[in-house]
Amino acid sequence: xxxxxxxxxxxxxxxxxxxxxxxxxxxxxLFTKKYSISFExxxxxxKGSEKEDFEKWDDYMEWKGYENVLQNLIKExxxxxxxxxxxx
Numbered sequence: 349x350x351x352x353x354x355x356x357x358x359x360x361x362x363x364x365x366x367x368x369x370x371x372x373x374x375x376x377x378l379f380t381k382k383y384s385i386s387f388e389x390x391x392x393x394x395k396g397s398e399k400e401d402f403e404k405w406d407d408y409m410e411w412k413g414y415e416n417v418l419q420n421l422i423k424e425x426x427x428x429x430x431x432x433x434x435x436x
Contacts, residue, residue: 354435362428369421372414379411387415 352360376387383390394401394408427433 357435358428358433362425365421365425365428369418369425372418372421375414376411376418379407379414382407387411 379390380386385393390411391408394404
């Protein structure tokens with residue numbers, strides 16, 4: 349049986365969290381580079397466009413998903429840093 353203390357579990361979880369954070373951040377960076385605008389501006393433009401562009405809508409859905417995941421990861425990171433977690 350392996351015994352892992354609370355601090356070690358926190359470190360392992362934090363390392364995994366940061367790995368996911370960097371992966372998601374890289375995906376967002378690629379969309380930002382592809383369209384040369386922020387997600388907020390891209391969302392505004394695509395929702396205001398009268399012409400449907402399926403590639404852009406696909407990118408919008410994917411980009412929006414990454415933005416949501418990023419916000420959740422940032423929230424988890426903050427909670428972990430201030431000690432707002434439990435180990436079960």
